[in-house]
Amino acid sequence: MLQSAAKVLSFASATSVSRGIAAGIRHYCKNTPTKLRVSQALSGAELGSNIKVQGWVRSVRAQKANVFLHVNDGSSLQSLQVIASSELNDPLLTFGSAVEVTGILKKSPHQKQPVELDAKQINVVGECNPVDFPFKIKERHGLEYIRQFPHLRCRTNAFSSLLRIRSEATAAIHSYFKDNGFVEINTPIITSNDCEGAGELFQVEPSGPDHADGENFFSVPAYLTVSGQLHLEVVSGAFSKAYTFGPTFRAENSQSRRHLAEFYMVEAEISFTQSLEDLTKVMEDMFRFATEHVLAHCVEDVDLFHKHVTPGHRDTVDAMLKNSFPVITYREAIDILRRSSERFAFPTDWGCDLKTEHEKYLVKHCGNIPVFVTDYPYDLKPFYARDNQDHPERTAAAVDLLVPGVGELCGGSLREERLNLLSARLEEAGLEDVYSWYLDLRRFGSVPHGGFGLGFERYLQCILGVDNIKDVIPFPRFSHSCLL
Numbered sequence: 001m002l003q004s005a006a007k008v009l010s011f012a013s014a015t016s017v018s019r020g021i022a023a024g025i026r027h028y029c030k031n032t033p034t035k036l037r038v039s040q041a042l043s044g045a046e047l048g049s050n051i052k053v054q055g056w057v058r059s060v061r062a063q064k065a066n067v068f069l070h071v072n073d074g075s076s077l078q079s080l081q082v083i084a085s086s087e088l089n090d091p092l093l094t095f096g097s098a099v100e101v102t103g104i105l106k107k108s109p110h111q112k113q114p115v116e117l118d119a120k121q122i123n124v125v126g127e128c129n130p131v132d133f134p135f136k137i138k139e140r141h142g143l144e145y146i147r148q149f150p151h152l153r154c155r156t157n158a159f160s161s162l163l164r165i166r167s168e169a170t171a172a173i174h175s176y177f178k179d180n181g182f183v184e185i186n187t188p189i190i191t192s193n194d195c196e197g198a199g200e201l202f203q204v205e206p207s208g209p210d211h212a213d214g215e216n217f218f219s220v221p222a223y224l225t226v227s228g229q230l231h232l233e234v235v236s237g238a239f240s241k242a243y244t245f246g247p248t249f250r251a252e253n254s255q256s257r258r259h260l261a262e263f264y265m266v267e268a269e270i271s272f273t274q275s276l277e278d279l280t281k282v283m284e285d286m287f288r289f290a291t292e293h294v295l296a297h298c299v300e301d302v303d304l305f306h307k308h309v310t311p312g313h314r315d316t317v318d319a320m321l322k323n324s325f326p327v328i329t330y331r332e333a334i335d336i337l338r339r340s341s342e343r344f345a346f347p348t349d350w351g352c353d354l355k356t357e358h359e360k361y362l363v364k365h366c367g368n369i370p371v372f373v374t375d376y377p378y379d380l381k382p383f384y385a386r387d388n389q390d391h392p393e394r395t396a397a398a399v400d401l402l403v404p405g406v407g408e409l410c411g412g413s414l415r416e417e418r419l420n421l422l423s424a425r426l427e428e429a430g431l432e433d434v435y436s437w438y439l440d441l442r443r444f445g446s447v448p449h450g451g452f453g454l455g456f457e458r459y460l461q462c463i464l465g466v467d468n469i470k471d472v473i474p475f476p477r478f479s480h481s482c483l484l
């Protein structure tokens, strides 16, 4: 009896203790702000709650007894409006400063923004001297201006939109390949081959005191990759669909609006191909999938470009998505160029490389939508391109995709899978020994296959209408420039 009374007592005291703890936790939770990203706050999550946001001040204005801020943390183009009483104002609260704001998230009485943060506390985490800061409040700076500040430009609306679009486009391209049964392969960045044979290579050599004797680290000359194609071809001997998406390097001595020394390339390789159509279908489908995804998931960011940076470009993008991409042969392209009344700077004879001016003309001629050009002269293409033996003119089964505003976006080909033809071509070029492993691929289970590469920055230029490729990559590298 006594024992059971004791049990009841201890149970009673235990429950009151736990009740006390629970109340304490509730009290603590009520007073501990929930950390939200700006995009979450804007979506109305946690309306009426005590929240905390951390970000950078995009605008600041003192009015009567209040101070109004816009805080952005890169999660969306929109900033969160913060209202604080002027006691919370601080001379360090300037455009560009980093802040931490705690307060109650409320529905906004203004139509322009759905919510506002009624601030109870503002900490300036990092000050920013507005006099020295290169960007000015409420000014729309052009891409060319902000390009001068590669270490600061992500703090502008335009460049932060670009970075979000870039990230979303990357994800879309990966999901396209995943959804369509491709396996992602990490092809090497350091390689001993010059896939394109164009000699635009950056050689890799070690440095530092351990390598002062000038030894050859790899025992063979090594370079930064110009293309993952040959490694994908290795893989395509066992995987019928493979792709890679990574940095690529070309030592082109060019300051042009569409060349970089370091750029990202999406490359795919498909085994058991029947014709170039197997490649053009994937190129076109991937282009559509990624573009539709970006337009649907980055509405405000894309609008910023299409309305303010490159007004009118949306119509071009809509036309690209509405029409299927025409296909013309190189022969037809040459005939179109030769018939035109345009005065080209470069020749338009059979066998000439198509230059940017030609590519742009062909795109316009075809209705300002992307156009595939196929079956290039055999001698224009590298050793791996398949010989179209049945064509009257000597051509290779190669294809380029030309797009509005940019010119060449993708290049691809069926690969020469026939051992005798490939080894004859390599022998002619004196490359038989270097590529003996490549010939092995044709000795052991060779199948017709082909692939293509898409320049990711050119793709972004194309869908956003951005003129200069340096404005669509976080840290551009080009001749005489390797800032940061």
Ligand SMILES: NC(=O)C[C@H](N)C(=O)O
Pocket (backbone or CB within 6 Å): 195, 196, 226, 227, 228, 229, 267, 268, 411, 412, 413, 451, 452, 453, 454
């Ligand atoms: N993977 C490819 O077909 C791309 C091609 N090797 C190029 O660099 O243009």
